Amino acid sequence: MLETKHIEYKQKxxxxxxxxxxxxxxxxxxxxxIGIDKEGHTVGVTSPDTLQLELKDRFKNNIVPSCMGLFxxxxxxxxxxxxxxxIVLMGxxxxxxxxxxxxxxxxxxxxxxxxxxxxxxxxxxxxxxKRTLNSxxxxxxxxxxLSFQQLHIYYQSKGKTLNEQFAKNLELLNDDGDxxxxxxxxxxxxxxxxxxxRYVGINQLDLVQNEEYGHESLIKATQQVLDxxxxxxxxxxxxxxxxxxxxxxxxxxxxxxxxxxxxVHNDYTYEVAPKFEIFKDRLVITSCGGLPHGISQEEFFxxxxxxxxxELMRIYRDLDLVEHLGSGIPRILQTYSRxxxxxxxxxxxxxxxxDEDLQALMQQEGTTIQVSxxxxxxxxQVPRKxxxxxxQVQSLLSxxxxxxxxxxxxxxxxxxxxxxxxxxxxNPAIKEGLVALTIPNKPTSSKQQYFLTExxxxxxxxxxxx
Numbered sequence: 001m002l003e004t005k006h007i008e009y010k011q012k013x014x015x016x017x018x019x020x021x022x023x024x025x026x027x028x029x030x031x032x033x034i035g036i037d038k039e040g041h042t043v044g045v046t047s048p049d050t051l052q053l054e055l056k057d058r059f060k061n062n063i064v065p066s067c068m069g070l071f072x073x074x075x076x077x078x079x080x081x082x083x084x085x086x087i088v089l090m091g092x093x094x095x096x097x098x099x100x101x102x103x104x105x106x107x108x109x110x111x112x113x114x115x116x117x118x119x120x121x122x123x124x125x126x127x128x129x130k131r132t133l134n135s136x137x138x139x140x141x142x143x144x145x146l147s148f149q150q151l152h153i154y155y156q157s158k159g160k161t162l163n164e165q166f167a168k169n170l171e172l173l174n175d176d177g178d179x180x181x182x183x184x185x186x187x188x189x190x191x192x193x194x195x196x197x198r199y200v201g202i203n204q205l206d207l208v209q210n211e212e213y214g215h216e217s218l219i220k221a222t223q224q225v226l227d228x229x230x231x232x233x234x235x236x237x238x239x240x241x242x243x244x245x246x247x248x249x250x251x252x253x254x255x256x257x258x259x260x261x262x263x264v265h266n267d268y269t270y271e272v273a274p275k276f277e278i279f280k281d282r283l284v285i286t287s288c289g290g291l292p293h294g295i296s297q298e299e300f301f302x303x304x305x306x307x308x309x310x311e312l313m314r315i316y317r318d319l320d321l322v323e324h325l326g327s328g329i330p331r332i333l334q335t336y337s338r339x340x341x342x343x344x345x346x347x348x349x350x351x352x353x354x355d356e357d358l359q360a361l362m363q364q365e366g367t368t369i370q371v372s373x374x375x376x377x378x379x380x381q382v383p384r385k386x387x388x389x390x391x392q393v394q395s396l397l398s399x400x401x402x403x404x405x406x407x408x409x410x411x412x413x414x415x416x417x418x419x420x421x422x423x424x425x426x427n428p429a430i431k432e433g434l435v436a437l438t439i440p441n442k443p444t445s446s447k448q449q450y451f452l453t454e455x456x457x458x459x460x461x462x463x464x465x466x
Contacts, residue, residue, distance in 0.1 A: 001040055003114040006030035011037045013051060013084075018062050018098050023109040023116035024088035025067055025096040026127070028299060029326070030111065035083035044081030051084050062100070065093045066171060069310030072317070072325040087325045089307060090299075092135070092292060095119060095127040103128070136181035136268050137311050138174055146179050146187040150217040152440035153453050154319055157433025161443060171311045182311040185218040185268060192271070194221045196228050198278040214273060218312070219319065222263050225276060229255060232278060250283060250352045251335040257328040258350045260321055262287040265308045265348075283352045290345055301338055303330045389432060396425045397434060397460045403451045426450070434459050 003009055006028065008020050013034050024030045034055075035045040045051055052073045059067055072087040101107030108119040148166075155162050167173055172183035184190055198209035213224045233255060235248050262274035267289025277284045291300060292308050303326040307313040316322045332340075332350070342349040399412035406418075406426070415421045429435040434456035438449040452460065 025091035027111035069314035141179035141184040
């Protein structure tokens with residue numbers, strides 16, 4: 001395949017690579033392959049992991065405005081050789097430019113055909129005037145005293161640690177250094193409420209269940225909604241003399257992508273959260289905000305995405321809630337048609353129908369109902385029970401009676417070797433999200449203490465009840 005408007009090949013990571021990224025940010029997005037020559041022949045790269053880290057650092061520091069959350073860097077195999085793929089989305093704060101050259105024809109570029117060309121001054125000025133200033137990153141948090149214990153716990157569960165600079169690194173601060181609205185959404189306590197409602201029929205007349213999530217970190221609310229809808233996504237099975245017919249209400253992969261998209265792309269400047277409504281014949285997911293400015297419906301369906309909240313996108317990717325940039329809508333379209341998307345001026349709806357054959361199966365005698373407890377293997381699972389992984393971790397959980405210093409935990413376990421305790425007991429429990437720190441941004445503090453998370457309490461309950 002030759003280079004196109006959306007594909008660029010590089011034999012190696014050249015110094016002008018930022019130019020290509022800027023051009024895609026200012027255009028419709030695209031992909032850059034490192035380790036493939038101009039003719040499309042695979043030549044490979046050495047140390048792809050090191051190259052990924054180097055490129056992430058370059059784009060973070062050399063491109064303005066911040067493009068964190070707008071690119072993804074992946075290692076792939078082609079013809080048995082390592083290549084690096086850079087996925088770049090269309091930016092929401094155009095024009096983007098190379099920092100050292102400033103906002104000029106030398107620093108700003110646009111994609112024309114298969115080439116990255118300098119952006120004309122008039123186009124730079126026109127885009128700058130249209131740049132959206134009312135993003136949640138620029139809105140000041142309505143609260144000053146914020147806590148991020150839940151966010152720390154979720155990062156710890158992925159084996160990642162947020163250091164003292166996490167607020168800056170995750171872009172939780174505005175230009176004045178104060179917490180912004182992204183921070184408010186990630187805060188342990190906020191006023192954002194997420195509703196999951198169930199109706200008897202096909203309209204909103206007969207409400208039978210109305211569960212409310214939120215008033216907490218948006219990440220935790222997302223996990224709770226995923227859990228809830230996974231339970232609602234029941235399996236209906238009927239055994240005949242020929243076969244066993246088994247169907248779920250909605251395709252699990254498409255359901256998960258639609259939920260994550262609703263949270264990540266919702267317009268929180270209206271202080272309205274996504275809404276989830278279950279009817280007899282469909283699930284309706286409504287998010288605030290129509291299509292982002294500058295993207296057409298055709299581009300939307302092709303996977304060309306402009307993240308309305310790139311800071312949220314970055315956090316959701318860190319926590320493996322988003323797999324690859326631009327993959328969500330194409331995944332949904334593998335099962336459902338474009339007609340299931342409804343675009344309005346201020347809202348976007350995704351309707352996942354329950355087809356008529358399944359509705360008929362649900363009404364037949366001999367049909368059994370099974371509550372599904374797992375997501376398909378291709379997507380991360382949100383379990384409802386959390387078994388501890390090793391006997392050492394189980395032993396550690398069993399001695400908790402509140403909040404403890406490390407020395408206290410060691411004494412309770414009868415262990416004298418500090419490093420052995422950390423390596424085999426404490427660190428694995430923290431990595432699994434079973435144990436959390438009272439001072440998460442200073443893990444080596446002399447005042448550090450440890451406590452069981454909700455996940456850890458469930459694991460302990462599972463142990464004792466078993």
